Amino acid sequence: MWSTARRRELTLLAAGQPWLPGLLLLGGFARPIRKVPALGWFVADPLVARQIYNDSTHFSIVSEGAAGHWWAQVIxxxxxxxxxxxGHTQLRTxxxxxxTLTHTDALVQRVLGADLRGLRDRLxxxxxxxxxTRxxxxxxxSVSDLVGMRPEDISAAIGGDHxxxxxxxxxxLFHHVEELVNLxxxxxxxxxxxxxxVARARALAARLAVNVPTAYEHAAPDTTLGRCRELGLAVExxxxxxxxxxVAGTDTLASAMTRMVAIMHDSDQHRALLTAPDRVPDAVREILRVTSPAYLVGRSVTADVRIAGRDLRAGEHVKILxxxxxxxxxxFDIHRDYVPETRQLWFGGGRHLCLGAQLVHSELTALLESLIATGRPWEVVERRYRRKVFIPTYETLRIRLV
Ligand code: HEM
Known part of the structure:
Protein backbone atom coordinates (compact mmCIF):
# COMPACT_ATOMS: atom_id res chain seq x y z
CA MET A 1 0.00 0.00 0.00
CA TRP A 2 1.52 3.29 -1.09
CA SER A 3 1.63 6.27 1.22
CA THR A 4 -0.02 9.55 0.20
CA ALA A 5 3.37 11.08 -0.50
CA ARG A 6 4.36 8.17 -2.76
CA ARG A 7 1.03 8.22 -4.64
CA ARG A 8 1.35 11.93 -5.34
CA GLU A 9 4.94 11.49 -6.51
CA LEU A 10 3.83 8.78 -8.93
CA THR A 11 1.04 11.02 -10.20
CA LEU A 12 3.59 13.77 -10.73
CA LEU A 13 5.86 11.44 -12.72
CA ALA A 14 2.91 10.30 -14.84
CA ALA A 15 1.92 13.90 -15.60
CA GLY A 16 5.41 14.53 -16.91
CA GLN A 17 5.55 11.34 -18.97
CA PRO A 18 2.68 8.84 -18.71
CA TRP A 19 4.90 5.75 -19.05
CA LEU A 20 7.48 6.90 -16.48
CA PRO A 21 6.03 5.49 -13.21
CA GLY A 22 5.45 2.11 -14.88
CA LEU A 23 8.99 1.99 -16.19
CA LEU A 24 10.57 3.04 -12.91
CA LEU A 25 8.45 0.69 -10.79
CA LEU A 26 8.80 -2.31 -13.11
CA GLY A 27 12.48 -1.46 -13.42
CA GLY A 28 12.94 -3.09 -10.02
CA PHE A 29 12.55 -6.49 -11.73
CA ALA A 30 15.70 -5.77 -13.72
CA ARG A 31 17.80 -6.09 -10.60
CA PRO A 32 20.71 -6.41 -10.86
CA ILE A 33 20.82 -5.96 -14.66
CA ARG A 34 18.50 -7.11 -17.44
CA LYS A 35 18.35 -6.68 -21.20
CA VAL A 36 15.21 -5.09 -22.64
CA PRO A 37 14.71 -5.55 -26.39
CA ALA A 38 15.33 -2.39 -28.46
CA LEU A 39 16.27 -0.37 -25.38
CA GLY A 40 19.37 -2.03 -23.96
CA TRP A 41 20.49 -3.04 -20.48
CA PHE A 42 18.52 -1.78 -17.50
CA VAL A 43 20.48 -1.55 -14.27
CA ALA A 44 18.59 -1.61 -10.98
CA ASP A 45 21.33 -2.42 -8.52
CA PRO A 46 23.51 0.15 -6.72
CA LEU A 47 26.72 -1.89 -6.85
CA VAL A 48 26.37 -2.63 -10.56
CA ALA A 49 25.53 1.03 -11.19
CA ARG A 50 28.66 2.12 -9.37
CA GLN A 51 30.75 -0.46 -11.21
CA ILE A 52 29.56 1.03 -14.52
CA TYR A 53 30.08 4.63 -13.41
CA ASN A 54 33.65 3.79 -12.43
CA ASP A 55 34.53 1.92 -15.62
CA SER A 56 35.43 4.42 -18.33
CA THR A 57 37.25 1.72 -20.30
CA HIS A 58 34.05 -0.05 -21.30
CA PHE A 59 31.40 2.66 -20.88
CA SER A 60 31.08 6.07 -22.45
CA ILE A 61 29.02 9.19 -21.83
CA VAL A 62 29.62 10.54 -25.36
CA SER A 63 28.63 7.66 -27.66
CA GLU A 64 25.09 7.05 -28.95
CA GLY A 65 22.81 6.31 -26.01
CA ALA A 66 24.33 8.75 -23.51
CA ALA A 67 23.94 12.44 -22.66
CA GLY A 68 27.21 13.61 -24.21
CA HIS A 69 26.09 12.28 -27.60
CA TRP A 70 22.93 14.40 -27.37
CA TRP A 71 24.99 17.45 -26.47
CA ALA A 72 27.51 16.99 -29.27
CA GLN A 73 24.67 17.35 -31.80
CA VAL A 74 23.52 20.59 -30.18
CA ILE A 75 26.77 22.33 -29.26
CA GLY A 87 39.28 18.61 -21.23
CA HIS A 88 36.96 16.90 -18.74
CA THR A 89 39.64 16.51 -16.08
CA GLN A 90 40.84 20.04 -16.71
CA LEU A 91 37.33 21.42 -16.44
CA ARG A 92 36.55 19.71 -13.16
CA THR A 93 39.87 20.76 -11.67
CA THR A 100 32.53 23.45 -2.43
CA LEU A 101 30.02 23.77 0.38
CA THR A 102 31.63 26.98 1.69
CA HIS A 103 31.31 28.58 -1.70
CA THR A 104 27.80 27.37 -2.43
CA ASP A 105 26.51 28.31 1.06
CA ALA A 106 27.93 31.80 0.55
CA LEU A 107 26.37 32.00 -2.93
CA VAL A 108 22.98 30.98 -1.61
CA GLN A 109 23.10 33.54 1.21
CA ARG A 110 24.25 36.33 -1.12
CA VAL A 111 21.98 35.57 -4.06
CA LEU A 112 18.91 33.98 -2.48
CA GLY A 113 19.06 35.17 1.15
CA ALA A 114 16.74 38.18 0.78
CA ASP A 115 14.28 36.21 -1.34
CA LEU A 116 14.11 33.39 1.20
CA ARG A 117 13.63 35.80 4.10
CA GLY A 118 10.84 37.40 2.09
CA LEU A 119 9.25 33.99 1.60
CA ARG A 120 9.40 33.30 5.34
CA ASP A 121 7.90 36.69 6.20
CA ARG A 122 5.10 36.43 3.66
CA LEU A 123 4.13 33.01 4.96
CA THR A 133 7.11 29.40 -9.22
CA ARG A 134 9.40 30.54 -6.42
CA SER A 142 21.57 30.97 -8.53
CA VAL A 143 22.59 29.28 -11.79
CA SER A 144 23.04 32.65 -13.50
CA ASP A 145 25.24 33.85 -10.67
CA LEU A 146 27.27 30.66 -10.66
CA VAL A 147 27.87 30.93 -14.39
CA GLY A 148 28.62 34.66 -14.23
CA MET A 149 25.66 35.90 -16.27
CA ARG A 150 24.12 39.16 -15.02
CA PRO A 151 20.41 39.92 -15.40
CA GLU A 152 21.27 42.17 -18.38
CA ASP A 153 23.01 39.22 -20.05
CA ILE A 154 19.94 37.07 -19.50
CA SER A 155 17.54 39.70 -20.83
CA ALA A 156 19.77 40.25 -23.87
CA ALA A 157 19.39 36.52 -24.51
CA ILE A 158 15.71 35.91 -23.85
CA GLY A 159 14.19 39.38 -23.97
CA GLY A 160 12.39 41.52 -21.42
CA ASP A 161 13.45 44.35 -19.18
CA HIS A 162 15.99 43.32 -16.56
CA LEU A 173 14.82 31.77 -18.23
CA PHE A 174 13.38 28.67 -16.58
CA HIS A 175 10.89 28.16 -19.41
CA HIS A 176 13.56 28.69 -22.03
CA VAL A 177 15.84 26.08 -20.45
CA GLU A 178 12.93 23.72 -19.90
CA GLU A 179 12.08 23.81 -23.60
CA LEU A 180 15.67 22.85 -24.38
CA VAL A 181 15.60 20.02 -21.84
CA ASN A 182 12.27 18.77 -23.23
CA LEU A 183 13.92 18.13 -26.57
CA VAL A 198 18.57 19.56 -33.65
CA ALA A 199 17.66 22.89 -35.28
CA ARG A 200 15.39 23.87 -32.39
CA ALA A 201 17.91 22.83 -29.74
CA ARG A 202 20.69 24.76 -31.49
CA ALA A 203 18.51 27.86 -31.76
CA LEU A 204 17.55 27.73 -28.06
CA ALA A 205 21.15 27.12 -26.98
CA ALA A 206 22.47 29.90 -29.21
CA ARG A 207 19.95 32.38 -27.85
CA LEU A 208 20.82 31.44 -24.30
CA ALA A 209 24.48 32.15 -24.95
CA VAL A 210 24.03 35.31 -26.99
CA ASN A 211 25.64 37.55 -24.37
CA VAL A 212 28.30 35.14 -23.20
CA PRO A 213 31.10 37.02 -25.02
CA THR A 214 30.24 40.17 -23.01
CA ALA A 215 29.76 38.26 -19.77
CA TYR A 216 33.04 36.45 -20.40
CA GLU A 217 34.83 39.81 -20.44
CA HIS A 218 33.28 41.01 -17.18
CA ALA A 219 32.59 37.88 -15.12
CA ALA A 220 34.21 37.78 -11.67
CA PRO A 221 36.98 35.18 -11.23
CA ASP A 222 34.80 33.17 -8.85
CA THR A 223 32.24 32.42 -11.56
CA THR A 224 32.38 29.71 -14.21
CA LEU A 225 32.86 32.19 -17.08
CA GLY A 226 35.45 34.20 -15.15
CA ARG A 227 37.35 31.01 -14.44
CA CYS A 228 37.20 30.02 -18.11
CA ARG A 229 38.57 33.45 -19.10
CA GLU A 230 41.45 33.24 -16.63
CA LEU A 231 42.36 29.84 -18.02
CA GLY A 232 42.24 31.09 -21.59
CA LEU A 233 39.43 28.73 -22.60
CA ALA A 234 38.01 29.82 -25.97
CA VAL A 235 34.89 31.92 -25.59
CA GLU A 236 32.77 29.55 -27.69
CA VAL A 247 20.64 22.88 -18.40
CA ALA A 248 22.11 20.53 -15.79
CA GLY A 249 21.22 22.74 -12.86
CA THR A 250 17.83 24.28 -13.59
CA ASP A 251 14.98 21.76 -14.00
CA THR A 252 16.47 19.13 -11.72
CA LEU A 253 16.94 21.50 -8.82
CA ALA A 254 13.63 23.35 -9.21
CA SER A 255 11.90 19.97 -9.27
CA ALA A 256 13.68 18.80 -6.10
CA MET A 257 12.86 22.05 -4.28
CA THR A 258 9.16 21.98 -5.02
CA ARG A 259 8.76 18.26 -4.45
CA MET A 260 10.59 18.63 -1.13
CA VAL A 261 7.96 21.05 0.15
CA ALA A 262 5.16 18.78 -1.10
CA ILE A 263 6.61 15.54 0.30
CA MET A 264 7.39 17.07 3.70
CA HIS A 265 3.73 18.04 3.88
CA ASP A 266 2.24 14.86 2.34
CA SER A 267 4.20 12.62 4.68
CA ASP A 268 3.33 14.91 7.61
CA GLN A 269 7.02 14.95 8.50
CA HIS A 270 7.23 18.74 8.44
CA ARG A 271 5.77 18.61 11.95
CA ALA A 272 8.49 16.23 13.11
CA LEU A 273 11.15 18.44 11.56
CA LEU A 274 9.85 21.47 13.43
CA THR A 275 10.60 19.69 16.69
CA ALA A 276 13.89 18.17 15.45
CA PRO A 277 15.52 20.81 13.21
CA ASP A 278 18.85 18.98 13.52
CA ARG A 279 17.36 16.45 11.05
CA VAL A 280 17.37 19.00 8.19
CA PRO A 281 20.43 17.43 6.50
CA ASP A 282 18.73 14.01 6.70
CA ALA A 283 15.51 15.44 5.30
CA VAL A 284 17.42 16.97 2.36
CA ARG A 285 19.27 13.73 1.65
CA GLU A 286 16.04 11.74 1.87
CA ILE A 287 14.28 14.14 -0.51
CA LEU A 288 17.04 13.69 -3.06
CA ARG A 289 16.83 9.93 -2.64
CA VAL A 290 13.06 9.60 -3.11
CA THR A 291 12.73 12.22 -5.84
CA SER A 292 15.91 11.32 -7.78
CA PRO A 293 15.09 14.02 -10.39
CA ALA A 294 17.69 12.56 -12.81
CA TYR A 295 15.65 9.35 -12.76
CA LEU A 296 17.62 7.52 -15.45
CA VAL A 297 21.24 7.90 -16.57
CA GLY A 298 22.48 6.53 -19.89
CA ARG A 299 25.80 5.06 -20.92
CA SER A 300 26.93 3.26 -24.03
CA VAL A 301 29.09 0.16 -24.09
CA THR A 302 32.32 0.86 -26.01
CA ALA A 303 33.97 -2.55 -25.58
CA ASP A 304 32.60 -6.01 -24.72
CA VAL A 305 32.49 -6.52 -20.97
CA ARG A 306 31.04 -8.98 -18.45
CA ILE A 307 29.03 -7.34 -15.68
CA ALA A 308 27.13 -9.20 -12.94
CA GLY A 309 27.37 -12.39 -14.99
CA ARG A 310 25.97 -10.81 -18.16
CA ASP A 311 27.83 -10.20 -21.41
CA LEU A 312 27.41 -6.65 -22.64
CA ARG A 313 28.50 -5.99 -26.24
CA ALA A 314 30.09 -2.90 -27.72
CA GLY A 315 27.44 -0.59 -29.15
CA GLU A 316 24.71 -1.59 -26.68
CA HIS A 317 23.05 0.94 -24.40
CA VAL A 318 22.87 0.93 -20.62
CA LYS A 319 20.24 2.71 -18.55
CA ILE A 320 20.94 3.14 -14.88
CA LEU A 321 17.56 3.38 -13.15
CA PHE A 332 10.75 9.08 2.73
CA ASP A 333 11.81 9.22 6.38
CA ILE A 334 13.66 12.08 8.01
CA HIS A 335 14.82 9.66 10.70
CA ARG A 336 16.57 7.41 8.20
CA ASP A 337 20.32 7.64 8.51
CA TYR A 338 22.75 7.69 5.62
CA VAL A 339 22.36 4.56 3.47
CA PRO A 340 25.85 3.34 2.52
CA GLU A 341 24.50 1.14 -0.28
CA THR A 342 23.00 3.95 -2.34
CA ARG A 343 25.42 6.64 -1.07
CA GLN A 344 24.37 9.56 -3.29
CA LEU A 345 23.48 7.73 -6.47
CA TRP A 346 20.90 10.45 -7.22
CA PHE A 347 23.95 12.48 -8.28
CA GLY A 348 25.38 9.69 -10.43
CA GLY A 349 28.85 8.40 -9.64
CA GLY A 350 32.45 8.05 -10.74
CA ARG A 351 34.13 10.79 -12.71
CA HIS A 352 30.83 12.38 -13.80
CA LEU A 353 29.40 12.67 -10.29
CA CYS A 354 27.22 15.79 -10.31
CA LEU A 355 29.33 18.91 -10.08
CA GLY A 356 26.43 20.86 -8.59
CA ALA A 357 25.80 18.49 -5.67
CA GLN A 358 26.85 20.95 -2.95
CA LEU A 359 24.88 23.76 -4.52
CA VAL A 360 21.83 21.50 -4.46
CA HIS A 361 22.39 20.77 -0.76
CA SER A 362 22.89 24.45 0.03
CA GLU A 363 19.71 25.51 -1.77
CA LEU A 364 17.46 22.76 -0.46
CA THR A 365 18.75 23.37 3.07
CA ALA A 366 18.23 27.13 2.83
CA LEU A 367 14.68 26.71 1.53
CA LEU A 368 13.76 24.16 4.20
CA GLU A 369 15.30 26.27 6.95
CA SER A 370 13.37 29.33 5.88
CA LEU A 371 10.15 27.31 6.06
CA ILE A 372 10.83 25.87 9.49
CA ALA A 373 11.98 29.29 10.72
CA THR A 374 8.28 30.22 10.68
CA GLY A 375 7.85 27.71 13.53
CA ARG A 376 4.63 26.36 12.00
CA PRO A 377 3.66 23.51 9.65
CA TRP A 378 2.21 24.31 6.24
CA GLU A 379 -0.70 23.02 4.20
CA VAL A 380 -1.05 22.71 0.44
CA VAL A 381 -3.96 24.80 -0.78
CA GLU A 382 -3.51 24.17 -4.50
CA ARG A 383 -1.51 21.57 -6.39
CA ARG A 384 -1.14 21.10 -10.13
CA TYR A 385 1.32 18.80 -11.85
CA ARG A 386 3.30 20.04 -14.83
CA ARG A 387 2.36 18.08 -17.96
CA LYS A 388 4.62 16.73 -20.69
CA VAL A 389 7.97 17.68 -19.22
CA PHE A 390 11.17 15.69 -19.34
CA ILE A 391 11.94 16.42 -15.68
CA PRO A 392 8.61 15.99 -13.87
CA THR A 393 7.67 18.72 -11.42
CA TYR A 394 4.80 20.85 -10.16
CA GLU A 395 3.04 23.48 -12.22
CA THR A 396 1.67 25.01 -9.03
CA LEU A 397 2.18 24.24 -5.36
CA ARG A 398 0.50 26.91 -3.28
CA ILE A 399 1.09 26.60 0.44
CA ARG A 400 0.19 28.55 3.57
CA LEU A 401 0.97 28.11 7.23
CA VAL A 402 -1.52 26.43 9.55
C1 HEM B 1 18.65 17.96 -7.66
C2 HEM B 1 19.39 18.48 -8.61
C3 HEM B 1 20.38 17.70 -9.42
C4 HEM B 1 20.44 16.36 -9.69
C5 HEM B 1 19.51 15.26 -9.22
C6 HEM B 1 21.60 16.15 -10.55
C7 HEM B 1 21.98 14.90 -11.02
C8 HEM B 1 23.10 14.70 -11.81
C9 HEM B 1 23.53 13.40 -12.30
C10 HEM B 1 22.83 12.08 -12.06
C11 HEM B 1 24.66 13.61 -13.01
C12 HEM B 1 25.50 12.54 -13.70
C13 HEM B 1 25.08 12.36 -15.15
C14 HEM B 1 25.84 11.25 -15.85
O1 HEM B 1 26.70 10.61 -15.25
O2 HEM B 1 25.55 11.04 -17.04
C15 HEM B 1 24.95 15.04 -12.99
C16 HEM B 1 26.02 15.63 -13.62
C17 HEM B 1 26.25 17.00 -13.64
N1 HEM B 1 25.56 17.96 -12.94
FE1 HEM B 1 23.96 17.65 -11.77
N2 HEM B 1 22.19 17.35 -10.78
C18 HEM B 1 21.50 18.33 -10.10
C19 HEM B 1 21.79 19.68 -10.06
C20 HEM B 1 22.88 20.27 -10.64
C21 HEM B 1 23.23 21.67 -10.52
C22 HEM B 1 22.47 22.69 -9.68
C23 HEM B 1 24.33 21.87 -11.28
C24 HEM B 1 25.13 23.13 -11.53
C25 HEM B 1 24.67 24.30 -11.53
C26 HEM B 1 24.70 20.60 -11.87
C27 HEM B 1 25.75 20.41 -12.71
C28 HEM B 1 26.14 19.19 -13.21
C29 HEM B 1 27.25 19.02 -14.12
C30 HEM B 1 28.15 20.12 -14.69
C31 HEM B 1 27.32 17.64 -14.40
C32 HEM B 1 28.32 16.94 -15.31
C33 HEM B 1 29.50 16.48 -14.50
C34 HEM B 1 30.54 15.74 -15.32
O3 HEM B 1 30.21 15.19 -16.38
O4 HEM B 1 31.69 15.70 -14.88
N3 HEM B 1 23.80 19.66 -11.46
N4 HEM B 1 23.98 15.68 -12.24
Missing part, protein backbone atom coordinates in the same frame (compact mmCIF):
# COMPACT_ATOMS: atom_id res chain seq x y z
CA UNK A 76 29.37 20.62 -31.42
CA UNK A 77 31.70 17.64 -31.34
CA UNK A 78 34.20 19.51 -29.19
CA UNK A 79 32.02 18.72 -26.13
CA UNK A 80 33.26 15.14 -26.38
CA UNK A 81 36.57 16.37 -24.98
CA UNK A 82 34.73 18.37 -22.34
CA UNK A 83 32.81 15.26 -21.27
CA UNK A 84 35.37 12.54 -21.62
CA UNK A 85 38.77 13.70 -22.88
CA UNK A 86 41.56 15.55 -21.09
CA UNK A 94 39.33 24.33 -12.83
CA UNK A 95 35.92 24.88 -11.33
CA UNK A 96 36.10 22.49 -8.37
CA UNK A 97 36.43 25.18 -5.71
CA UNK A 98 33.34 27.00 -7.04
CA UNK A 99 31.34 23.96 -6.00
CA UNK A 124 4.33 34.20 8.56
CA UNK A 125 2.03 37.09 7.62
CA UNK A 126 -0.58 34.58 6.46
CA UNK A 127 0.01 34.82 2.72
CA UNK A 128 -0.27 31.90 0.32
CA UNK A 129 2.88 31.31 -1.73
CA UNK A 130 3.38 29.28 -4.90
CA UNK A 131 6.52 27.27 -4.19
CA UNK A 132 6.71 25.90 -7.75
CA UNK A 135 11.69 27.53 -6.95
CA UNK A 136 11.97 28.30 -10.67
CA UNK A 137 12.97 31.88 -9.87
CA UNK A 138 15.46 30.89 -7.15
CA UNK A 139 17.14 28.36 -9.40
CA UNK A 140 17.40 30.84 -12.27
CA UNK A 141 19.03 33.38 -9.98
CA UNK A 163 15.59 46.52 -14.56
CA UNK A 164 11.88 46.07 -14.13
CA UNK A 165 10.90 42.66 -12.95
CA UNK A 166 13.67 40.21 -12.13
CA UNK A 167 11.24 37.49 -11.05
CA UNK A 168 9.61 37.57 -14.50
CA UNK A 169 13.04 37.48 -16.14
CA UNK A 170 14.18 34.39 -14.23
CA UNK A 171 10.85 32.67 -14.83
CA UNK A 172 11.32 33.19 -18.56
CA UNK A 184 15.39 15.07 -24.87
CA UNK A 185 11.92 13.47 -25.15
CA UNK A 186 12.03 10.35 -27.27
CA UNK A 187 15.70 9.61 -26.59
CA UNK A 188 14.97 6.38 -24.74
CA UNK A 189 15.91 4.13 -27.64
CA UNK A 190 18.34 6.47 -29.38
CA UNK A 191 20.02 9.79 -28.60
CA UNK A 192 20.28 10.66 -32.30
CA UNK A 193 18.04 13.69 -32.72
CA UNK A 194 15.90 14.32 -35.80
CA UNK A 195 16.88 17.39 -37.86
CA UNK A 196 13.95 19.47 -36.57
CA UNK A 197 14.89 18.81 -32.94
CA UNK A 237 33.75 26.68 -25.40
CA UNK A 238 32.96 28.83 -22.38
CA UNK A 239 29.56 29.49 -23.97
CA UNK A 240 28.96 25.76 -24.35
CA UNK A 241 29.87 25.24 -20.74
CA UNK A 242 27.50 28.00 -19.62
CA UNK A 243 24.67 26.32 -21.50
CA UNK A 244 25.51 22.91 -20.06
CA UNK A 245 25.56 24.31 -16.55
CA UNK A 246 22.21 26.03 -17.01
CA UNK A 322 18.54 5.89 -10.51
CA UNK A 323 15.02 6.46 -9.18
CA UNK A 324 14.32 2.72 -8.96
CA UNK A 325 17.57 1.94 -7.15
CA UNK A 326 17.20 4.77 -4.65
CA UNK A 327 13.53 4.12 -3.91
CA UNK A 328 14.11 0.42 -3.27
CA UNK A 329 15.47 1.50 0.12
CA UNK A 330 11.98 2.55 1.32
CA UNK A 331 9.73 5.56 1.74
Missing amino acids: GDWVEDLFEGP TVRDLF AAGETVDIA AQILVGR TDDLDALFLR AFGTMASTTLDPVA HAAGLAILMA TWTINNAVGG
